[in-house]
Amino acid sequence: MTVTQLIFPFAPPTTEPQPIEDSCKEALLWALSQDLGFHDEDSSYASHTFHSFPAKFPPQLPRLFIQTLTRAGDVVLDPMAGSGTTVVEAFLAGRQAIGFDIDPLALLLTQVKVTPIDYDETKRIGHHVIGEASRAAKENAVQLMEFFGSQRDDKTREFIDYWFARETQVELMALLREIRTVADDATRSFLLLAFSSIIITKSGGVSLARDLGHTRPHRAKVIYAPSGALLEGKSFVETGTPNLQHHIKMLRSPVEEFAKRLRKNLDGINELGPGSNHAQVRLGNAQAMPLPDGTVDLIVTSPPYASNAIDYMRAHKFSLVWLGYPVEELSQRRRDYIGGEAIVEAQFEQLAPYTEAIVQQIAQLDARKGQVVRRYYSEMTRTFREMYRVLKPGRAAIIVVGTSIIRNKDIEVGACLADIARSIGFEVPQISVRGLDRDRRMMPAGNHVNRESQIQQRMHEEYVLGLWKPE
Known part of the structure; x- marks a missing residue:
């Protein structure tokens, strides 16, 4: 059976990918060549609408890669699970879904979204x-x-x-x-x-x-x-x-x-189907995951923006204080999130050459911001290193990321993450760009265009990196 038959029982694509058993890389390239915008698609099914969450990608995005690059029973990982979109889609597709996060609200949200109840x-x-x-x-x-x-x-x-x-x-x-x-x-x-x-x-x-x-x-x-x-x-x-x-x-x-x-x-409960042991949602840091080497068939994730551009904890603490978390504890957790601005105890890595050059350019404009960007790319270096370790050879990782504007300069997140991935051993066969609906990928930034807004400067598109671990 071809990948086309597995994915598209109702509306086959115009170009048929290679069967997954023949070439996973060919299937990856095919999936990356599709229209990844998913405009006008309905994302309000199953448990996807249980709770608002900043910067959610449409469920059709992870679904495309899950159904193209894995079979039933394969392990699908999101090391920064966030709203749990990848985990839910893997669960619905009959894969073994694993999600890690350090945000307590993200953990609650993802766990509930994949737990069928009466x-x-x-x-x-x-x-x-x-x-x-x-x-x-x-x-x-x-x-x-x-x-x-x-x-x-x-x-x-x-x-x-x-x-x-x-x-x-x-x-x-x-x-x-x-x-x-x-x-x-x-x-x-x-x-x-x-x-x-x-x-x-x-x-x-x-x-x-x-x-x-x-x-x-x-x-x-x-x-x-x-x-x-x-x-x-x-x-x-x-x-x-x-x-x-x-x-x-x-x-x-x-x-x-x-x-x-x-x-x-x-209303969303019945769409989850019967109970299943396919989903594991656990407290865990993407930079040091408690998983054995070479055990994951596919990674689909969306890292945070650099420099706290989307400050998850600033919003999440509004409900977490009611769930028993003291404000001070939440403030401390916020410092530990990837993309945070605290640099006093940051652990810096030797960065890939192009990434180092971007960091140096930011540092010349603002020394402290340069260190913040260095922290972000150091954290992503450790995260990619972990992804490479847990991924099986001949398998892919999909990274969905938006760029950030710091001191009026694009820090080129897509290019830098590709640079980091290559330095670790990944191949980067393709980087796709997906256009964003203003009111979908990110929580709305207003109905009017504001050229001075850093959020609006980057919210019109984001990058989808296909990383390949050689066999």
């Missing part, structure tokens, strides 16, 4: 949680505030008080208390993810953040209650502050938002 029982438990939380929020508000307040340190309480209105806090506490009573681990995690998803959304959810989806949130200056009453910011309304609509937040009931999200996420 629809009717989860619905029953969810409705019970909603009913009990609604009652508790009305009858026990003071007790809830006192109990949860006593469990948090001063900095975490200050963070919550700044970003969440008191009435919002009460309902969130009531929901969380009820969810924690659920005995079944999988059901409880499913409900916790729904809880998180009403906080982290493209519009800021139930918090007072106006633009949480950009991972650079600011607090609303004008706040209205669900009833329409003005709670805060009267002076801004009276003075007619320019662009006032960008500073307004209408409070939403967390219990009502949770009920909506529960219904939506329940």
Whole structure:
């Protein structure tokens, strides 16, 4: 059977790839030559819509490479799992999916997305949680505030008080208390993810953040209650502050938002199919993975941007503080993420020649930023070294990455990562470019083009590197 027959039972491509058993490299080149934009494709199936996450690629992208370059039962790895898109697609395709991440929200999200649970029982438990939380929020508000307040340190309480209105806090506490009573681990995690998803959304959810989806949130200056009453910011309304609509937040009931999200996420459960042991989601660093040598058939991943251009933790901590993580601990975790800006304890590698030249150019413009870029490429060197180690000979790694603009200079992420990969031993038979829909690959950066925005300068395209480990 040809790869074409395996992948495209409904709409065969115009050019047929070589059978995978004859030449995996030929199949890789064929896949990289396809239109990788996937514009107008529906990505809202199965569990892909369970929770917002910055910079998700469309599920059709990993699906293409999984179905082209692997067979049923093969091992597919995403060493920086993020939103779990690769892991979900490998799971749905009957592969053995492995995902690592160091972000606690990414781990929760990915695990829930590949854990089939009983629809009717989860619905029953969810409705019970909603009913009990609604009652508790009305009858026990003071007790809830006192109990949860006593469990948090001063900095975490200050963070919550700044970003969440008191009435919002009460309902969130009531929901969380009820969810924690659920005995079944999988059901409880499913409900916790729904809880998180009403906080982290493209519009800021139930918090007072106006633009949480950009991972650079600011607090609303004008706040209205669900009833329409003005709670805060009267002076801004009276003075007619320019662009006032960008500073307004209408409070939403967390219990009502949770009920909506529960219904939506329940719809995706049945599409996961029966229970399976094909997916492993584990805490792990892509720079040192706990996997034996030569055991992975395919890697599909999307590394973070350099220099914290997309600051995952800045958004994720809005829900993680509710899940029991202190603000200080989350700040420390943020420093450990690939692409971070902390350089005091950074471990630098000897970089490949072209990459070193790019780093030197940035360093001439800004010495500290040069070190930040050096850290990023050092981390990616260690990550690629690990990918090469765990990948079987004659197999491929797909790297989907956007570039970064630092001090008005493109740091040429695609070219530099290819340079690093070659220095480790990979072949790089092709680098493809995929165009981006402004509102899909990255959380929206606004409806208007801003030439000064670093996000918008790079958000129109990204690179898909095909790396090949020689046999």
